[in-house]
Amino acid sequence: MTKQVTPNGFTLDDSGQRVVVDPICRIEGHLRIEVNLDENNVIRNAVSTGAMWRGLEVILKGRDPRDAWAFTERICGVCTGVHALTSVRAVEDALGIDIPANANSIRNLMLLAQHTQDHLVHFYHLHALDWVDVVSALKADPRATSELQRSISNWPKSSPGYFRDVQARLKRFVESGQLGPFSNAYWGSAAYRLPPEANLMAVTHYLEALDFQREIVKIHTIFGGRNPHPNWVVGGVPCSIDVNGDGSINMEWLNLVSSIIDQSITFIDQVYIPDLKAIASFYKDWTYGGGLSGKNLLSYGEYPDHPNDWSQANMLQPGGAILDGDLSKVHEVDVRDPEQVQEFVAHSWYSYPDEKQGLHPWDGITEPHFELGPNFKGTKTNIEQIDEGAKYSFIKAPRWRGHAMEVGPLARYVVAYARGHEEIRDQVDGLLHDLGLPLPAIFSTLGRTAARGLECSFTAHKMRYVFDQLMANLKAGDTATANMDKWEPDTWPAQTRGVGHVEAPRGALGHWIHIKDGKLENYQAVVPTTWNASPRDPAGNIGAYEAALLGTPMVDAEQPVEILRTIHSFDPCLACSTHVMAPDGEELASVKVR
Amino acid sequence: MGDQQTFYEAMREHGITRRSFLKFCSLTAAGLGMGPEFAGKIAHALETKPRTPVIWLHGLECTCCSESFIRSGHPLAADVILSMISLDYDDTLMAAAGYQAEEILEQTVQKYDGNFILACEGNPPLNEDGMYCIQGGKPYIEKLRYMASHCKAIIAWGSCASWGCVQAARPNPTRATPIHKVIHDKPIVKVPGCPPIAEVMTGVITYMVAFGELPELDRQGRPKMFYSQRLHDKCYRRPHFDAGQFVERFDDEGARKGYCLYKVGCKGPTTHNACSTVEWNGGLSWPVKSGHGCLGCAEDNFWDRGSFYSAVTNLGVTGGVEATADDIGEVLAGAAAIGVAAHAAASVVSHMKDGSKGDSSHD
Amino acid sequence: MNSTAAAPHDPASREPVYVFEVPVRVWHWLHTFSFLALAVSGYLIANPLPSIGGEASDHFLMGNIRLVHFIAAYVFAIGFAVRIYWALVGNRYARELFILPIWRGDWWCGLLHEIRFYLFLSKDTPVSLGHNPLAQVAMFLFNVLGTLFMIGTGFALYGQALGIGSWADRLFGWIIPLIGSEALVRNWHIMGMWLMLVFVIIHIYMAVRADIMGRTSSVSTIIGGWRLFRNGRR
Incomplete structure (x- = not known):
């Protein structure tokens, strides 16, 4: 290949200089990105390689379905809890368990808290340094920083003295010569466009957000006992409520939840959103990274308002699919339909009997097959360059009706926008208005x-x-938090299948399960990063990461700031894109999961 | 390194008074369960030592340990990272990527050979030549071995690094292996838990930085200050256990009253961790307090001990024995009883046959 | 043929023999009753009785069950220690439990014979003064090793409650990392109880059966100490 057009409309050209970025840092897990640059340092080919596998699905085989949430929760500790929630939903779906209204509300609260905290941490601690130059903050005038802060928000921590203190702390830190996590980075690169004052403000909020995020997760601690990895239970939530008692959730704890919610709203609206707008205003013309977002987007819909009703009309954030950028039509998604969600492995380190075909997760096969293509460079244990013409990633390629889809907050927002969700429309239109940008501008990294x-x-x-x-x-007298009617395995059918889905911080997440004789017979998870970081499929469609990188000019081929910026905008979670593998190539049959 | 700051200098430069610094030292001493006389030692240690370089590696994991770490309230994670240690490499937090990131490892080995702490989160897989966890195109195990050979001591964060955890659960398809089984020549502190409590993590690292040595460890390599007792022994629901008051199923009357969760599978009686004393997220709550039993996540291979909702669990026999000791025992005892009865019957029959031939075995 | 060929006493003489001395007999019954108390209380610790209501301070049910378990455990363990002492100073039969004479050919012949006998393959009733070889194997595996295992694992677990550095932790704490984890030790401790219970069932059956059908006394021997002989076919 030198130049080719993919079926989903992207032009790939691998003739130019190859740049490898491995590891991609400030993400969860291990990801490798390779790109080809043309003579103007513009990315013309992109390859995304998921570089880790843990095999949780095979580990789940034969286990008690009621225990599965704890295993799947450990798929990811960053978006902690989302796999656990998906798992209990899948088991409840399989067994026909309806959860009480309080359990639905508490689960929604926990998931909302997770989104809030995860997005905050992602923006400040995993993503901000792609836009913010820490060292430049040393040149800022604290007084001007204070004025900037006061012009964009009511946040009380805005005095010149406050910024002066932070700057002094930063100065000493930099001058100590021990730069810690800021060592060897790309400070001073022309890719950074913020004035020093904005950089100082952002660095200050980096520290404030690191401190504040601890508060949000306390909602998990109250209802689930801890964070990361709070506890869940099939049939409801593990905590009981006795408002007048002292042995379970009572008024004091409910008040604490309420107070955390208030603090969170204040912090997000007075710090995060103003910072976002301020930073975005300096990068308005950096319009790269759209990739699949202007074409195909998928969301399952989230936050059932009333319990046990999965219709989109009942969702606080309705889902659906957009194809070919046509916002006038939102397609309904049926996760049970074998023709809709399918996974392909032609370019993944797995094998199928027929690799031209995709498989619905209920029928999913996961047989590992680590094999580097004929054109890779290096050795098996020292890969210098991947051959994307062959198998090249531990991530499968999920497709919806054959289309590569982008998932995540942008997908959710565009789908809800297309559905006419008033609140979300107001938010999007408001932001675009403030920045003076047209609607298509949202199909980008920014x-x-x-x-x-x-x-x-x-x-x-x-x-x-x-x-x-x-x-x-609770006021109406309903204090039930768990439905234990079908807790005992003797109340279960001999065989049943179920599916649970959640809109995780990083996008559409589904678990497909098969229960037989009280044990898990098959477990398949199709996770957000599997969608976004997917390699090519048999037809040659590229995935969301790869598509988003194309056409981006790099200021300096040696400094992958732009690659990091776009990849980070997806908030990758590689541990999530876990699939099954065998002990060794010869004994595949013994761990074959169907 | 002339430009290395001591911890005390760093704090003074961050505008912290000597008085606050000493207060911090006594709080730290108290937090580590040590008497006030140790505050002076900590202060002295922090005044004279440059910030210790820490290299934080990630193998197969879910990153819950890092997430837990940044939840630390005392000391704040930001203060640990910026003032107490020098977190020179941590792919989850660091600004650099690609070869600029990997360069730091080599720089550290050159500058601080034998003087940096290696913090390991997650574990290396050994199958497929280690290529189930690829970093920089190479197997993670290579990076781990290389850095371990130059470090001063290793902290094994969480149950992955300490025991193997979820990816090492049966059948452990990647052959994920805990740190102490691949690194044999360095002191290792295990800080198990999935994840460990934030303040336990910062407590351990603070201790190592302040004293320049490993905390006192128990037989299995865990710091005694956090892992010497079972949750059960300091559980605030213990009186209900002793009284015989149990939650029989979730959301029953006992659950609302905060009874003991043992019968719904709490593993507190066999789990060593600080949950019931330090508690989680700033001492707010912990799993038992919220109404769910302990999963036993700080214990070796807790995933393969059978149901999280049963008090008696399985025997850890490889090959898929899911039955609990009680299941097996009841079957064996039943079989013995039946066997005895059958043998008795056969004896009588045999005896009568002999008797009919007029040839009794005893007369 | 008889299995304890080296015995000075000829069973054919049919004279009663003093086999089990007083300490052995006392220990047997202490061991039995402490085991039963341990098994019942242990089962109830693993599988508690239905929850009771009221104030926690009004009840101490689980606490008392555990107390019974611990008292019985001390009786069980100290009794066994004394029994080991008696094996050193007592008569030849006092040692049979602890030493399998695997170096002796006739012992193996006896063992084979016993197995054939209990499978109804041989009509010859074996005669032993002390324990027959098959009983000796069972005794050694399930009772001696079983008791040691239960004492070791039990006090290892007990040491976790007493705390690091307690006598039980120092003496037996090493067992936990050896087996893997405390949960695993606990589960094997429970399994050990079941295996010993299986032994008890078979042991009682064999003893009663031997009394009824065999040529020597057995139940009365462990009460009175004397082995009596009946006429037998040779």
């Missing part, structure tokens, strides 16, 4: 980052709504 910020505000405010719903239900 759009992805902006949608995450807007969603963070949305989820913080929705916590208030759900909390009030919980209180109203």
